[in-house]
Amino acid sequence: MKRNLKFLISFNGSQYFGFQRQPSLPTVQGTIEDTLSQILGVETKINGCSRTDSGVHAKEFCFNACIDNTIPEYGLKKALNSRLPSDIRVFQIDEVPESFHARFDALVKEYLYIIETGETSNVFRSGMTFYYPYKLCFHSLDKAAELFIGEHDFSAFCKAESKAGLKSAVRTVYYCRVEKSVNEIRFYISGNGFLHNMVRIIVGTLIYYSEGKRSLSDIKRAIKTGERSLAGITAPSCGLYLNKVFYGRKEQHKCQEDIMTSLLIGKNKKLKNF
Numbered sequence: 001m002k003r004n005l006k007f008l009i010s011f012n013g014s015q016y017f018g019f020q021r022q023p024s025l026p027t028v029q030g031t032i033e034d035t036l037s038q039i040l041g042v043e044t045k046i047n048g049c050s051r052t053d054s055g056v057h058a059k060e061f062c063f064n065a066c067i068d069n070t071i072p073e074y075g076l077k078k079a080l081n082s083r084l085p086s087d088i089r090v091f092q093i094d095e096v097p098e099s100f101h102a103r104f105d106a107l108v109k110e111y112l113y114i115i116e117t118g119e120t121s122n123v124f125r126s127g128m129t130f131y132y133p134y135k136l137c138f139h140s141l142d143k144a145a146e147l148f149i150g151e152h153d154f155s156a157f158c159k160a161e162s163k164a165g166l167k168s169a170v171r172t173v174y175y176c177r178v179e180k181s182v183n184e185i186r187f188y189i190s191g192n193g194f195l196h197n198m199v200r201i202i203v204g205t206l207i208y209y210s211e212g213k214r215s216l217s218d219i220k221r222a223i224k225t226g227e228r229s230l231a232g233i234t235a236p237s238c239g240l241y242l243n244k245v246f247y248g249r250k251e252q253h254k255c256q257e258d259i260m261t262s263l264l265i266g267k268n269k270k271l272k273n274f
Helices: 028-040 075-084 140-149 198-211 216-225 249-262
Strands: 002-011 057-068 088-096 108-116 148-151 170-181 184-189 240-246
Touching: 028 057, 028 075, 028 088, 075 088, 108 198, 140 170, 140 184, 140 198, 140 216, 170 198, 198 216, 216 240
Parallel strands: 057 240
Antiparallel strands: 002 057, 002 088, 108 184, 108 240, 148 170, 170 184
């Protein structure tokens, strides 16, 4: 009997060329599909909720797979975690309706970008954050981040090579906020969809604004005109995480609560340890 299973995983993307399978290159999808196929004894394909670039991480990534096997979800999770590399971990498996698709049914995605600051970088977080040794003005970053909220054409915040086959660059950002703690700044961005490199270019633009290389007027013009040169650099992939994907009415309601919470967050909120 065929079953459609929904998997939630975390992965450290440092050693992978993104999520999507690529010939002759190590990817998260390829690693999982090969492991699943070995366990089930038949070639098994998975549908990921999103593509990720090389070096990008995920705290909660979703994929689904249709399998013709009676293995219990708990047993499959245990089997996967005993065979997968230590930088990929499955933490939840649920049976879902046959129609569920991890990518097409996703309603909202939240990304997290972490910048490590301070005099010296933490060697134990190498490859997991973007180390930036210069001072960033938190209040300026938070003010500028608000410009990205709402429905906009984000052409200026998309990798140039990806624009050719793009039907529309219009996306809705529900919140874009900045939080700080000792030697760390975090960017949280939630929306109904994201263009290639969109989050990384937004973060790079905010860094340029803090450095005085871009003005609020430049950012507004970039959003209005779609001119890439008005935006900032593409921030390195090592600081980016797919933080959460929301599905269905229950999770959509939870997302709405998170959005309202985001709007009410204090400007100098203390962060829990990562």
